[in-house]
Amino acid sequence: MDTLELLREFIKRRVVNPPEEVTLESRLEEIGVDSLTLLDLMFDMEDKYGVRMPDDLPRPDTVGDLIAIFEKLKPASNV
Amino acid sequence: MSEAARRRVAVTGLGVVNPFGGDLLDFFARLMRGESAVRLYHHPASPSPLAQPAVSCPHFDAEAVLGRPLAGVCDRYSQLGVAAAFSAWEDAGLPRQNGGSDEYGVSWGTGVGGTLTFERGYADFYVHGKDRAHPLSIVLAMSNAAASHVAINLGLGSSCLTYSVACASSAVSIGEAMRRIQAGESELVVAGGSEAPLSFSVMRAWEAMRVVGQGDEETAYRACRPFQVGRTGLVLGEGAAALVLEDWEHAQARGARIYCELAGYGQSCDHTHLVKPDAYGQTRAMRLALREAGLDASEVGYVNAHGTATREGDPTEIEALRQIFGAHAENLLVSATKSMHGHLLGATGAMEALITVLALARGEVPPTAHLDEVSPDCQGVRHVMGKGLRGVPLKAALSNSFAFGGSNAVLAFKALS
Numbered sequence: 001m002d003t004l005e006l007l008r009e010f011i012k013r014r015v016v017n018p019p020e021e022v023t024l025e026s027r028l029e030e031i032g033v034d035s036l037t038l039l040d041l042m043f044d045m046e047d048k049y050g051v052r053m054p055d056d057l058p059r060p061d062t063v064g065d066l067i068a069i070f071e072k073l074k075p076a077s078n079v
Numbered sequence: 080m081s082e083a084a085r086r087r088v089a090v091t092g093l094g095v096v097n098p099f100g101g102d103l104l105d106f107f108a109r110l111m112r113g114e115s116a117v118r119l120y121h122h123p124a125s126p127s128p129l130a131q132p133a134v135s136c137p138h139f140d141a142e143a144v145l146g147r148p149l150a151g152v153c154d155r156y157s158q159l160g161v162a163a164a165f166s167a168w169e170d171a172g173l174p175r176q177n178g179g180s181d182e183y184g185v186s187w188g189t190g191v192g193g194t195l196t197f198e199r200g201y202a203d204f205y206v207h208g209k210d211r212a213h214p215l216s217i218v219l220a221m222s223n224a225a226a227s228h229v230a231i232n233l234g235l236g237s238s239c240l241t242y243s244v245a246c247a248s249s250a251v252s253i254g255e256a257m258r259r260i261q262a263g264e265s266e267l268v269v270a271g272g273s274e275a276p277l278s279f280s281v282m283r284a285w286e287a288m289r290v291v292g293q294g295d296e297e298t299a300y301r302a303c304r305p306f307q308v309g310r311t312g313l314v315l316g317e318g319a320a321a322l323v324l325e326d327w328e329h330a331q332a333r334g335a336r337i338y339c340e341l342a343g344y345g346q347s348c349d350h351t352h353l354v355k356p357d358a359y360g361q362t363r364a365m366r367l368a369l370r371e372a373g374l375d376a377s378e379v380g381y382v383n384a385h386g387t388a389t390r391e392g393d394p395t396e397i398e399a400l401r402q403i404f405g406a407h408a409e410n411l412l413v414s415a416t417k418s419m420h421g422h423l424l425g426a427t428g429a430m431e432a433l434i435t436v437l438a439l440a441r442g443e444v445p446p447t448a449h450l451d452e453v454s455p456d457c458q459g460v461r462h463v464m465g466k467g468l469r470g471v472p473l474k475a476a477l478s479n480s481f482a483f484g485g486s487n488a489v490l491a492f493k494a495l496s
Contacts, residue, residue, distance in 0.1 A: 039214035
């Protein structure tokens, strides 16, 4: 399962009234991923990929931003 | 505030998450039959074997009731609480889709709050060697989380308060909700409490106090025997109960069904000992509740006792009842329903208030289960034994809650005339 699919699965599970479509351009706040849900999501993804996101990362605005962060971290940790 | 200026408070909705798994009336019917939900509870994740008589809610499916996203951001105590609040809201005939109002509030009680979340966190660190906590640990475990979820999901914009007064927590939350309505600060308050105390450390801690009722696989169901000769103590229980309390005129204006009036609330502090109860402190709380309700003691037909089945607690409460009710005590119906639903700690006041409201509204008084030989130090009132009593014309009833710390809270309910 690629990162976008993982995100879609998480959003379906954790967001109230999840959107029918989640694309790279979807803005996180607009699809119900608030600051709390984002923390939970990041924790979940960190566990899945065995990576740690640095605390000083700029806050992602879109689904694409978030995926870019994980894609960047994945090779570094050889996962 | 003068008595004349105070608003009357109606009880218009009841909601419960109970160990039997059925609805409100099924729960009450089982209590009337003297059916116990106590079982030998084998803790599923304890580091050493732990089996203790206790009450759990095995049928409760949080995701099915609340939906997956909401259930996922709630500790079990919040899940139980929100479910009970939703039920009470529905029972009061209030619509979910339009949300609530800035004139509506929530008043909640819990004793140990998110203890299961804390325990999972400690296990992660100390047992599983993890080096970080789950990011939702704080918002799951905080003691006002249940109240906040109720407010958010029902749209309650007036006060959102949580009281933690040990075993009187949700009797206090109901009484303080009454105050908000009387003062005109809220038109309607969802008041109640929830508790999920079946964590390894909480169960072991109660065991260490030597106040937990004893029993094995076969006898656990009768481990909690209030007022009985040879009683051994309380049993912990999880669950939740909620009442919709409403300004009387507000309730009438929207055509709400009114169960009864919450007419009096008395609270006092023993100020004598951390855990040893004191009859004088208890009488002061009862007297205050009766006075506010404008009731003579002889008008009270039923008391849902705090009745935990501890050696010291039960006779102290009976002594307080004898002092308050005098000659009428011999005719006063008394029962301790903890014998069936367990001791829900911070939620027990709400659970017993709910049972008291149903008893009053239906003229049906549930029994103290497993009581067949009243202890000599618990005599002097009319204990309801065996099955519950039906067709009892009740004018008023009390629900007693007496907490560790010496805090006493008594709620006085009056039947519709």
